[in-house]
Structures are given as structure tokens and as C-alpha cells.
Amino acid sequence: MKLYHSPASPFVRKVMVLLNEAKATDRVTLVPAMGTPLDPGSMPVDRNPLGKIPALERPDGPTLYDSRVITRYLDDLLHAGLYPAAPHLWDTLVIEATGDGIAEAAVLMRYEMHVRPEATRSPDWAGAQWQKIARALAALEERWMSHLSGPVDMGQVAVGAALGYLDFRHSERNWRNNRPALANWFATYADRPAMQATAPT
Numbered sequence: 513m514k515l516y517h518s519p520a521s522p523f524v525r526k527v528m529v530l531l532n533e534a535k536a537t538d539r540v541t542l543v544p545a546m547g548t549p550l551d552p553g554s555m556p557v558d559r560n561p562l563g564k565i566p567a568l569e570r571p572d573g574p575t576l577y578d579s580r581v582i583t584r585y586l587d588d589l590l591h592a593g594l595y596p597a598a599p600h601l602w603d604t605l606v607i608e609a610t611g612d613g614i615a616e617a618a619v620l621m622r623y624e625m626h627v628r629p630e631a632t633r634s635p636d637w638a639g640a641q642w643q644k645i646a647r648a649l650a651a652l653e654e655r656w657m658s659h660l661s662g663p664v665d666m667g668q669v670a671v672g673a674a675l676g677y678l679d680f681r682h683s684e685r686n687w688r689n690n691r692p693a694l695a696n697w698f699a700t701y702a703d704r705p706a707m708q709a710t711a712p713t
Contacts, residue, residue, distance in 0.1 A: 513539060513540045513541070513568060513569060513570050513571070514540065514541045514542075514543050514568070514569040515527060515540040515541070515542055515543065515566055515567075515568050515569075516543050516545040516555070516556045516559065516560075516565045516566060516567040516568075516569075517542040517543060517544060517545060517565065517566065518544065518545055518546055518565055519710075519712055519713045520680070520712045520713065521565055521566070521619075521712075522615040522618070522619070522673040522674055522676065522677035522712075523564075523565065523566055523579040523612070523615060523673070524565055524566045524579075525673040525676065525677075525710050525712065526579045526666075526669050526670055526673045527566050527568070527579060527582050527583060527586065528706075528709075528710040529669045529672070529673065529706045529707060529710050530583050530586055530587065530594060530666070530669060531590075532705065532709050532710060533592060533594065533664065533669075533706045534586070534590040534591075534592040536586075536590050536592075540568070543556075543569075545567075547563065548623060548627045549563075549623060549627070550627060550628075556575070559575040559577070560575060560577040562577065564577065564578075566579055566582055567582075568582045568585070568586075570585075579612065580608065580609075580612065583666055583669075587666070594664065594665050594666045594669065595665065595666055596663075596665060603659050603667065604659075604665045604666055604667040605667070606667070607652075607656055607660070607668070607670065607671060608666050608667045608669075608670040609670075610648050610651060610652060610656075610667075610670075610671065611667065611669075611670030611671035611672075611673065611674040612670050612674070613644065613648055614644075614645050614648045614649070614671075614674035614675075614678070615670075615673060615674040615677055617641040617642070617644045617645050617648075618641070618645060618674070618677050618678055618681060618682055619677075620638075620641050621638045621641045621642065621681075621682065622681050622682075624637055624638045624641070625638055642682075642685065645678070645687070649687055649691055649694060650691075652671065652691075652694050653691045653693055653694045657693045657694070657697065660694075660697050660701075661697060664704075668701060671698075672698065672701050672702065675687065675694075675698050675702075676702065676707070676711065676712060677712065680712045
């Protein structure tokens with residue numbers, strides 16, 4: 513299998529964390545891919561018409577894209593056990609969606625302030641993306657800490673990748689402020705070997 517990959521992407525990182533947790537990094541070949549909405553660059557537009565990564569080229573079917581599709585596929589293929597059975601599955605999926613939403617808003621902020629031409633940038637629009645992130649972080653702090661502190665699953669992986677991306681691209685925002693439980697959880701979770709091996713560069 514081939515994984516179209518950039519080490520800076522929080523969505524790619526989710527896939528890489530799963531592969532590391534499953535001790536299956538040797539099952540994929542990493543193919544570097546970089547680009548933006550303004551210039552697809554080396555993004556696999558012939559594999560994923562949306563021009564996004566990750567995209568997983570597999571021998572037995574069409575290329576998979578969207579990190580949640582890829583992680584469900586790999587979890588099933590590798591018997592990784594990061595998606596529990598119902599009813600716990602629904603909490604895992606909601607937390608994964610929350611982590612993905614944080615990452616998506618953070619990536620959009622990055623594009624707005626660093627990719628768009630300076631004359632067309634909107635700090636207000638970027639600020640609105642941060643408000644989405646702030647609400648999601650508050651929900652994790654107030655509602656989901658018991659789940660995050662339980663057995664490792666894809667909800668934790670998604671949140672960990674998102675928080676790592678906030679540190680990587682938006683450290684000046686100090687997401688930890690007024691979120692002590694989430695900050696303490698991430699301090700421990702970020703030490704997992706799978707997280708250490710996939711830190712963004």
C-alpha cells in the first residue's frame with residue numbers, strides 16, 4: 513500500500529499513529545505529497561479528486577481518502593482495535609469528529625493567514641475558526657475527559673493529532689489556557705511512542 517503523506521498534516525498523523533500503535537508501519541510506503549488549495553503541487557489529484565491527503569492506494573480497490581475512512585479500513589485490516597464495539601463506538605466517533613474538526617479549523621487558519629495573498633486575508637475569518645476550536649476544546653474539557661483517560665482509541669488519536677497541530681502551527685494561541693484537565697491529559701498522551709514517532713516537522 514502507498515500512503516500519500518506529509519509529516520505536517522494532522523490528518524496524516526492520525527493514520528501514522530494508528531500504524532505505529534498496530535506496529536504495522538512496514539505495511540505502507542510513504543509517498544511525499546505537498547500542496548495548497550491555491551496550488552495542488554504534488555497532491556494526488558489523480559487518486560483523490562479533492563486533492564487532499566492522506567490518500568491510501570491499496571492493491572485490492574480504489575484509493576481511499578479522508579482520514580476517517582482510511583483509519584477505519586486500516587483498523588479492520590490490521591485488527592488494531594482502535595474502534596470499539598457499540599455502544600462505546602459512538603462516543604469514540606464523536607470524539608474523533610471533534611478532534612478532526614479542531615484540526616480542520618486550524619488548517620484553514622493556517623491557509624488564511626499564510627497562503628492567501630496578504631491583501632485578501634481576513635483576520636476576522638481566521639478568528640471565527642479559532643472560536644470553533646475554542647468551543648471544541650471546552651467540550652473536551654467539560655464532557656469527554658473520562659473517555660480520553662480510558663483505553664486508547666481513535667478518538668484519542670484524533671484529539672492528540674489536533675492538539676499537536678495547534679502546538680505546531682498556532683502555539684501563540686495557548687490552547688492550554690483554562691483547560692487544565694485536557695492539558696494534563698495531552699502531556700501524558702504525547703509521550704506515547706506512537707505520538708513521539710509521528711511528531712510534525
